[in-house]
Amino acid sequence: MTVTLSDAARQYIALFEEETGATARDCVVFDEDEKRVVFVVKPGEMGQAIGPGGRTVERVEESIGADVELVEDADTAEDFVANALAPAAVYNVTISENDDLLAYVEVAEEDTGVAIGADGRNIETAKLLADRHFDVDDIQLT
Incomplete structure (x- = not known):
């Protein structure tokens, strides 16, 4: 399966991975009205992506200026x-x-x-x- 990423999604993935140390396998950026970004995170790395008390994902939200949602990837x-x-x-x-x-x-x-x-x-x-x-x-x- 090939997933096509927008330029903004690629930039957000780079920022997400730098901030969290977790691997993002996909990123969907929703329109300006919703200000929402969804990352698909490598299995087993959700805790790292969220961080203690949610602080890591909150830093990503502040950097992006949008709500961030995380979905753990799976094999099936x-x-x-x-x-x-x-x-x-x-x-x-x-x-x-x-x-x-x-x-x-x-x-x-x-x-x-x-x-x-x-x-x-x-x-x-x-x-x-x-x-x-x-x-x-x-x-x-x-």
Whole structure:
């Protein structure tokens, strides 16, 4: 899977890696209205990226001037989708390969709102990243 990065995303990755010491495998920069940047972090490096008490990621937010969200990368589409929907409690992810590649996600009932996010922001981000990394066409909560 080839992920194409914008110039801004490449610059943010360099800054992120310099500030945190963690490896960013992808970066999505959302439009000016949202002022939000999402980094996909190498597995096992989330703690390093966040830092004690969240201070490391806060420094990145200050440097970028935007909210920063982190998603841990994974080897499988199922694990990646679950990570992209965190902190929602995901019980199971099933990938269906018919005409389209679909991810069906079982989420704790009390966490459905967390998985969807305000104005659908969380689920849309998860769909975008799952498509970029695993060609998943859609994510359905069950």
